[in-house]
Amino acid sequence: MTRLLDLLRNPADLLLPAFVFLFFVFIIAPIAIVVWMAFSAQAYIGFPIPAYSLKWFYRIVEYEPFLNSLIVSIELAIASTIVAATIGVPAALALARSRAGFADGLATFLLSPISMPQIVLGFALLFYLSALGFGVSFTALLLGHTLCGIPYIVRTVLGVYRSQPADFEEAAAILGANRWQVFRYVTLPLVRPGIFAGGLFALLISMDNLPISFFFGSPDTNTLPVVLLSYTENQFDPSIAAVSTVQMLLALLALVVVDRVYGVKHMGAPS
Amino acid sequence: MKADVEPPACPKRGARLRRVLGLGPAGAAVPLIWVLPAVAFMAIFFVAPLVDNVARSLSLAGGFSGAPTSALAAYAKLLGDPYYLEVLVTTLVFSLVVTAISLVAGYPVAYFLVRKSGRYYSLIVFLLVAPLLTSIIMRTFGWRVLLARRGFVNSILMDLGIIDVPINFLSGPGVAVAGLVHVLVPFMVLAIASSLQGIDRQLEESAQILGASRMRTFFHITLPLTLDGIGTGFILVFMLANGSFVTLLLLGGGSIQTLPLLIYQQFTITRDFNLAGAMSNVLLISALICLVLQLRILKRRGVKGK
Known part of the structure; x- marks a missing residue:
């Protein structure tokens, strides 16, 4: 709690953690989105995804x-x-x-x-x-x-x-x-x-x-x-x-x- | 026994004892000759093919398009033709841009990791290393899913009413730079983090006690002390960027033409193996230069460490 107050008193200290957070959004986003897309029921890549299915996993075998x-x-x-x-x-x-x-x-x-x-x-x-x-x-x-x-x-x-x-x-x-x-x-x-x-x-x-x-x-x-x-x-x-x-x-x-x-x-x- | 009292780091320790026991130098149970199979394999399947490639690029008979005039015809074409020269320059500039962005983005992350992460240390290391478990194709595909016309970013921007028509992110070099930085920046972070870890914190504290501001301390103490890590990371990332090919093949819509891509095209489309051989040797030379620079930095650090 005191740490939080310290941060609020000195907003510049938030810059580094915020940057690191954005950095890891950048690192994880392209990977996470592929895993998400794998469960799409659509035949093409597009958002929003209307329905989910496992059919693309069956396609690996087919x-x-x-x-x-x-x-x-x-x-x-x-x-x-x-x-x-x-x-x-x-x-x-x-x-x-x-x-x-x-x-x-x-x-x-x-x-x-x-x-x-x-x-x-x-x-x-x-x-x-x-x-x-x-x-x-x-x-x-x-x-x-x-x-x-x-x-x-x-x-x-x-x-x-x-x-x-x-x-x-x-x-x-x-x-x-x-x-x-x-x-x-x-x-x-x-x-x-x-x-x-x-x-x-x-x-x-x-x-x-x-x-x-x-x-x-x-x-x-x-x-x-x-x-x-x-x-x-x-x-x-x-x-x-x-x-x-x-x-x-x-x-x-x-x-x-x-x-x-x-x-x-x-x-x-x-x- | 006297040998047991001395510290293990002492190289002379128990040399006679080991000879009596048949253990070889420094207690290795393995004779030096065991290195031979690996060296032989590397000589036959690493050095020989590369030498063979140099020989082929210089050969007169290898050309398919027209009659080559001299042994260096392929190289003359590569360095004389403005198109190929431009590709060469593009390759170097592109790699430099990717490396510079990785440095600027990676340094704060390395700093946070070493100095501020606390209990999140393992999580951050995991997040840095986890992308290695995914294939490069998966990651380039991820960028396309994010940035396609009907991709994630465009759909969010349109839902928020910020744009009416989808933005075309995928053509142009920006996405290729982002994709390659994504692949290579963890190497930069880890290289810088390891040199940050070696800094004596008292140096920074002294500077601050003597009245230097945090900025001044960073730029005059911390940054210069991590130059080795920066150098190692810079050369490593530059080297990998120079040779990278999958990312550029799938991202950027052909907006940037680099040497590895051109080798691929010479091989699959034009089939001018002479020229492709010459190009790969140019790429090889730049890799060798990077390797030598890297070894010099490592050697310097090794000496300092002792």
Whole structure:
């Protein structure tokens, strides 16, 4: 109450909170409106919405390209995350505590795909992979998405492992664990939150990737963003809203599951 | 054991012990060689394609339209033709505008987050990060739903009697700028917030005790101390804006032509792969410049941190 009176006495203090409020209206509005639109019963985008229905969600199942590409996207996201983790986690572990002079440089190198314009990567990869004989295929997509996933996994695992003292591994070794046991029962559990947080990022980035995926588009390899892009270029109806809402819920579900199981929030904090 | 008494940060700690136990440097249970698969993957599927792309853009045989006269024909066309030069300039100006708006809008939010948010801290961080869970297509679609002729904003304005005829928001560069700021501003806020967090509050208090006004304290103490965060955020957002393509493809009704869009069109419509290759290399060079600048800032901060 006194705070409220203070604010009224000094109206300039209201400026900052008011600005922040408007800022978050700006951030949330375009997302909230899509979720709202997904429940419209109209065949076109327009306000006010006269009636509500779930018919646009049924359309996801009816319209084959949506469902097929959603399946391709999910398979691709999971496969590329697994490959990226398989080669990214050992690399991050090896670099995190290395005092070799080139370790920092190598880490920067492994993180650098994030900084490159993806459309350039997609364009370059298409010609390169075609010359190698992969052409437009799921394998080619998998390679491109893995490339984009590696930096996210390397970054989080590096961060988590660097924040842990070497004491745990030393203690295990002193108590008689061999190298494999130290790795399996000490190192891996220590960095597991990092692996899952990085994996979640890689998964989300892959699901949303368009600049690489569209170069490798074919009826069998179209990902959801590619299909949505061509759909939005031709039509403007609430089905896009319904698909986007489902995709967002899937991402939210992945976040909640990873958080519940491995505690994304606790990543980086020494246990 | 002596090693146990010393602080963990000491690098020499127990080096001999670890060697005896077979643990490798600094207690890593993992040998450095484990980095090889990732490095090999990156060499084959990241470096090689980009080098291949440079080679292709320089090749004589690759052109489809007419006979190229020199190895640099594509680049000569790109930098000599006023149209392409304009696209290049538009790309840079557009990215600068988006970055500047993100900075001006993001700084107060970062300041509020670090200094004033109190119990709303987690909520604000969540609201900043939550958009990452949505696809870029969803967000551009959201802008179209908001701003279409029969969209949300027009219907409200008409209901209130402010306008009689719907305003055409969707053509013109404004909505493209808004859409891209929406995607990129959280990165700016987080970069600035992390440097604000590192400021010693006593510096600001000293300035105020010595009689500086709040404005003066901010512009002479706080702002200069967050220049690193501003730099990091600025380069990051500029880099991402430079390469962004989905937002511009779907918003702005073709009112702005940027390099990534042109690459897309060269690929899908004109099919001049030589020129598209040259354009992507120009984009790549600007990204590399940004990356080097970013590393220099990070290195400087790292040294200061110690």
